[in-house]
Amino acid sequence: MTIKAIIFDVDGTLADTEDAHRISFNKAFAENNLDWNWDVALYDQLLKVTGGKERIKYFVSDFLKGFTKPENFDDFVKHLHAVKTGHYTAMMRAGGVPLRPGIKQLINDAHKAGITLAIATTTTPENVSALLEVGLGKNWADYFSANGCGDIVPLKKPAPDIYNWVLHELKFAPADCIALEDSYNGLRASLAAGIKTYITTNHYTRNQDFAGAAAVFDDLSNLPAFYKAAGLKL
Ligand code: XBP
Numbered sequence: 001m002t003i004k005a006i007i008f009d010v011d012g013t014l015a016d017t018e019d020a021h022r023i024s025f026n027k028a029f030a031e032n033n034l035d036w037n038w039d040v041a042l043y044d045q046l047l048k049v050t051g052g053k054e055r056i057k058y059f060v061s062d063f064l065k066g067f068t069k070p071e072n073f074d075d076f077v078k079h080l081h082a083v084k085t086g087h088y089t090a091m092m093r094a095g096g097v098p099l100r101p102g103i104k105q106l107i108n109d110a111h112k113a114g115i116t117l118a119i120a121t122t123t124t125p126e127n128v129s130a131l132l133e134v135g136l137g138k139n140w141a142d143y144f145s146a147n148g149c150g151d152i153v154p155l156k157k158p159a160p161d162i163y164n165w166v167l168h169e170l171k172f173a174p175a176d177c178i179a180l181e182d183s184y185n186g187l188r189a190s191l192a193a194g195i196k197t198y199i200t201t202n203h204y205t206r207n208q209d210f211a212g213a214a215a216v217f218d219d220l221s222n223l224p225a226f227y228k229a230a231g232l233k234l
């Protein structure tokens with residue numbers, strides 16, 4: 001099969017961003033006089049739910065005892081998440097998180113070879129721009145033919161919605177594409193969309209279940225090994 005497109009997950013795949021997210025959530029909680037603190041061990045559990053707003057609701061429902069939800073709970077969560085996103089994008093713009101090993105080279109090699117590139121993520125569009133403006137430069141969007149982020153689909157990963165949205169945008173069949181992911185939720189989503197998927201792990205996802213993945217790598221520091229496994233002639 002000739003690969004026509006590579007679809008990239010963002011958090012944990014393009015860059016190891018989850019602790020920057022975690023720190024940004026904690027800043028937003030403190031600023032709103034909430035004594036909530038998501039340490040690494042708790043955040044590892046909360047990552048079971050994708051999407052920042054959904055994750056806050058999961059925390060309130062399944063981890064908090066005795067918290068009285070404010071009346072307009074949805075607006076309360078949206079506000080917390082907007083404050084969090086402000087902190088996260090500021091961290092990214094301050095050069096907070098570099099792209100993971102091999103990612104920039106892969107994007108350049110594939111783009112030069114005429115392979116279509118796309119993004120499929122549950123994170124917020126502002127977060128993608130802030131990360132990639134630093135990682136790939138201000139014209140970062142020129143590399144990508146589709147940028148599937150956050151709330152544009154009804155269901156976030158592990159649902160396949162964001163990958164199906166990207167396939168529709170690209171007008172490619174699943175068999176024309178490969179996906180690059182970091183997590184169980186991400187893999188479930190891309191496989192449910194019928195897309196052959198390669199995994200690069202990180203400290204949050206390394207012990208997750210990657211059954212069904214085409215291959216699992218620690219990272220892409222050995223690009224030739226990835227190109228060989230994926231059948232990419234770059
Ligand atoms: C990972 C996520 C996101 C981030 C937080 O997305 O699940 O929710 O943890 O970002 P990806 P938001 O699909 O790129 O791995 O607060 O913007 O959701």
Ligand code: MG
Nearest residue numbers: 009011012182
């Ligand atoms: Mg991810």
